[in-house]
Amino acid sequence: MRMKFSINQKDLQESLGFCQNVIERRSTLPILSNVLIEAKNKILRITATDLDMIFVHNISNVEINEEGETTTNSSIMHDIVRKFSAGKKINVEAISDSKLQLESEKSIFKLNCIDSKEFPLSEDDQDGESITINSQSFLKLLNKCKFSISSDETRHYLSGIFLHFTQNEDKNYLTAVSTDSHRMSISKMRLEEQIKFEPIILPKKTIYQLCSILENFNGNIKLLNSKSKIKFYLNNSTLTSKVIDGKFPNYIQVIPKNNKKKLEADLELFHHSVDRVASVSTDKKDGVRFSLSKNKLDLSVNNANSGDGKETLSVKFDHDLDISFNSKYLVDVASQLEGENIEIYFNDISSPALIKDPSDFDSIYVIMPMKG
Numbered sequence: 001m002r003m004k005f006s007i008n009q010k011d012l013q014e015s016l017g018f019c020q021n022v023i024e025r026r027s028t029l030p031i032l033s034n035v036l037i038e039a040k041n042k043i044l045r046i047t048a049t050d051l052d053m054i055f056v057h058n059i060s061n062v063e064i065n066e067e068g069e070t071t072t073n074s075s076i077m078h079d080i081v082r083k084f085s086a087g088k089k090i091n092v093e094a095i096s097d098s099k100l101q102l103e104s105e106k107s108i109f110k111l112n113c114i115d116s117k118e119f120p121l122s123e124d125d126q127d128g129e130s131i132t133i134n135s136q137s138f139l140k141l142l143n144k145c146k147f148s149i150s151s152d153e154t155r156h157y158l159s160g161i162f163l164h165f166t167q168n169e170d171k172n173y174l175t176a177v178s179t180d181s182h183r184m185s186i187s188k189m190r191l192e193e194q195i196k197f198e199p200i201i202l203p204k205k206t207i208y209q210l211c212s213i214l215e216n217f218n219g220n221i222k223l224l225n226s227k228s229k230i231k232f233y234l235n236n237s238t239l240t241s242k243v244i245d246g247k248f249p250n251y252i253q254v255i256p257k258n259n260k261k262k263l264e265a266d267l268e269l270f271h272h273s274v275d276r277v278a279s280v281s282t283d284k285k286d287g288v289r290f291s292l293s294k295n296k297l298d299l300s301v302n303n304a305n306s307g308d309g310k311e312t313l314s315v316k317f318d319h320d321l322d323i324s325f326n327s328k329y330l331v332d333v334a335s336q337l338e339g340e341n342i343e344i345y346f347n348d349i350s351s352p353a354l355i356k357d358p359s360d361f362d363s364i365y366v367i368m369p370m371k372g
Contacts, residue, residue: 003039004094007062007090008087009090013081016035016082020074021208021209033073043060048074050205053241071115072111090102128225132223145185145187146207148183150181156245159204160204161176174197184365200244256352258351263344266341277310278328286303289324338360342357
């Protein structure tokens with residue numbers, strides 16, 4: 001008996017869409033470009049892996065005529081399914097060991113398959129402590145830190161978010177930290193009770209996959225983690241990921257302690273002004289210059305090839321200071337703040353600036369100034 005089932009186009013497209021972020025498109029192993037499709041026990045189970053991460057999605061809204069399993073190219077199948085008419089019925093059948101047929105309305109496709117026995121699956125049960133947290137709070141935590149993750153592969157321990165349990169004044173937190181050594185993001189998520197949680201560095205690819213799943217998910221998720229991997233349980237999905245093997249730097253000692261010069265500005269005006277002024281240069285290394293005096297901020301960018309731009313903002317500030325920052329770093333932070341104002345604390349022209357959101361006591365950002 002060969003696998004045969006019928007499924008709604010939207011359900012299959014959603015599942016394959018999640019898999020796209022996991023599979024390796026340029027892998028030397030063709031099987032890693034495939035998804036494993038299993039139809040059994042009234043459930044359609046679709047699995048994708050890159051050997052570091054395993055994503056499993058279960059679909060119960062399916063009519064299984066014959067149980068079975070196979071693998072086929074994820075990108076091609078996703079591209080076909082998303083171009084079928086939305087919400088229509090798709091009939092899927094393994095017509096031979098090497099062909100999977102997709103049929104919807106007047107379309108028929110026959111895709112090449114690789115035997116499911118070739119699929120590298122090692123999703124064994126793992127030991128470790130589990131915690132249950134709100135999915136949207138966790139998504140917010142990841143979003144507030146993911147833009148500061150390092151792209152420098154030589155320092156692999158910075159290529160993710162450091163997740164760990166912290167306590168402050170009898171309050172319990174799941175704390176996230178990321179840095180690329182030029183900037184740092186720290187955000188905390190309040191927990192109802194103390195937890196046992198092995199500190200881990202969650203890889204960048206896993207973070208982006210999680211964020212794409214959680215954007216349309218409400219409810220709780222369960223985390224089960226150990227020193228080598230972490231598993232996330234959602235309603236009808238699981239995501240298992242290796243964690244980064246390395247020691248995250250002592251970030252506490254990097255947080256500025258003596259920044260007494262406080263700038264307060266309207267967040268929206270500041271965000272748009274920095275973004276506008278930076279438009280004059282295609283080279284983000286140019287930076288945006290802050291010329292600060294009493295209650296006044298002059299923003300300027302000068303580029304020898306493209307020209308210059310300047311804008312003035314009314315702010316609350318009581319000192320004189322000239323300092324420059326990478327404009328992208330400022331825009332990245334500003335886009336994550338939720339209140340009406342932004343607060344930036346300075347020490348001197350060579351010391352890092354501390355950025356806060358007055359409406360969010362659980363997040364802070366540190367940015368190094370640019371030289372010259």
